[in-house]
Amino acid sequence: MMQPIVIVGTGLAGYGAARELRKHDRETRLILVSRDDGASYYKPDLSEALTKGHAPDDLVKKTAEAMAEELDAEVRTHAEVSAIDTAARTVTVNGEALAYRDLVLANGAEPIxxxxxxxxxxxxxxxxxxxxxxxxxxxxxxxxxxxxxxxxxxxxxxxxxxxxxxxxxxxxxxxxxxxxxxxxxxxxxxxxxxxxxxxxxxxxxxxxxxxxxxxxxxxxxxxxxxxxxxxxxxxAVGLRPDIALAESAGLEVDRGVVVDRELRTSDPHVYALGDVAEGGGHVLPFVMPLMNAARALGKTLAGESTAVRYPVMPVIVKTPACPTIVYPPRATDGEWTVSGDAPDLEARYLDAEGKLDGFALTGEATGKRRDYIKEAPPLLA
Ligand SMILES: Cc1cc2nc3c(=O)[nH]c(=O)nc-3n(C[C@H](O)[C@H](O)[C@H](O)COP(=O)(O)OP(=O)(O)OC[C@H]3O[C@@H](n4cnc5c(N)ncnc54)[C@H](O)[C@@H]3O)c2cc1C
The missing domain is CATH 3.50.50.60 (FAD/NAD(P)-binding domain)
Structure with a gap:
């Protein structure tokens, strides 16, 4: 019998990859493993729950059981993956070996x-x-x-x-x-x-x-x-990709677990996405990149090799006191120019050739985001 696809992690990346896979393949056995309770929630909600009057329980979108049903998958909760054996294609879950066809690392980051x-x-x-x-x-x-x-x-x-x-x-x-x-x-x-x-x-x-x-x-x-x-x-001083598991399995790591355009690590049967991953030198600990990654990976795992594309993905800072949107520049040889009257500011980062490479908008200027998204270059075409 064909071994299952195993996903480590039930955050937005793990569940996102599982959902995308199921759009193309409902047959292959799928097992998700999480050391937490496997509840599906939208992590960005955590930093605006007080304002919205939400208690922690209100943030749970689906329990692990409901997710297992939706995904036609097994969701193992309170289950820690402690080792990966890439030669045998097994992971150790709560001390026991679990065999995989392909493994997806979606185990997130650790607060610094x-x-x-x-x-x-x-x-x-x-x-x-x-x-x-x-x-x-x-x-x-x-x-x-x-x-x-x-x-x-x-x-x-x-x-x-x-x-x-x-x-x-x-x-x-x-x-x-x-x-x-x-x-x-x-x-x-x-x-x-x-x-x-x-x-x-x-x-x-x-x-x-x-x-x-x-x-x-x-x-x-x-x-x-x-x-x-x-x-x-x-x-709240920052996050660091949780690379320990991958590193001890001998997978290539840098700041994050290094992946190619198909989200494949240095082992052909191990993939990574979300906060744990680093692709093309970028660690992108945000929702939009992991959704784009999940879409590509879902197809790849279903047999249709697909490279990830990252469009212009500005970060929306959830500070309603001063709405802020930023698309950090990739270039380092350019300069910021700022126009407008505070708090309604448009900051353009022009590269050495004078082309828009990044931007930041605050206050009323955030209303111009669409124009900026059209003008700025995608992160990875
Ligand atoms: C307060 C806050 C607000 C945010 N707001 C925004 C925002 O507005 N916009 C935006 O784009 N991004 C935002 N982010 C970032 C975004 O939420 C994350 O990039 C995203 O949720 C990461 O998802 P993930 O699935 O990669 O990781 P995680 O959600 O961290 O999931 C990791 C999973 O792996 C499991 N796991 C870890 N290690 C093991 C192991 N050894 N064995 C088994 N399971 C394991 C965990 O239990 C968990 O299920 C915010 C983050 C925070 C903290």
């Missing part, structure tokens, strides 16, 4: 931890899945203030969401303006001041060095010598 001193470090929360988010929401009960480490996408979105819900929010990051990695200064400042107007207390250009318990909450010591108090500490 920055080194911190103090007796409160173990209490610092991180949110990268629904289970983390349940813990975060239960800890928010009775809290008034939250200190967020990191002014990147996730840190800014949680800052906006918590401030909307009436929490006192501190945000600490050594960068000079929020989203500095993506945005030039003017739109970054527009976002900074919109969130400040909402009550976010910025501590930019400084780092958290320690988290000490203080009463029922915490005292954070900063590298500029300052300190602040908060009832809860949330670390």
């Amino acid at each position: 931890s920055i080194p911190l001193a103090g007796d409160g470090v173990d209490e610092v929360l991180k949110v990268n899945d629904l289970q983390d988010y349940r813990v975060f929401r239960s800890r928010l009960e009775g809290a008034d203030s939250v200190a967020i480490l990191g002014a990147g996408l996730i840190g800014c979105e949680f800052a906006n969401d918590l401030a909307n819900a009436g929490f006192t929010v501190h945000n600490i990051d050594p960068i000079d303006w929020p989203l500095q990695r993506f945005l030039p200064e003017a739109p970054g400042r527009a976002l900074e001041s919109a969130l400040a107007d909402l009550g976010v207390d910025w501590h930019l250009g400084t780092m958290v060095e320690g988290v000490q318990r203080a009463g029922d909450g915490f005292e954070l010591s900063l590298s500029d010598g300052g300190s602040l108090n908060a009832d809860l500490v949330l670390s």
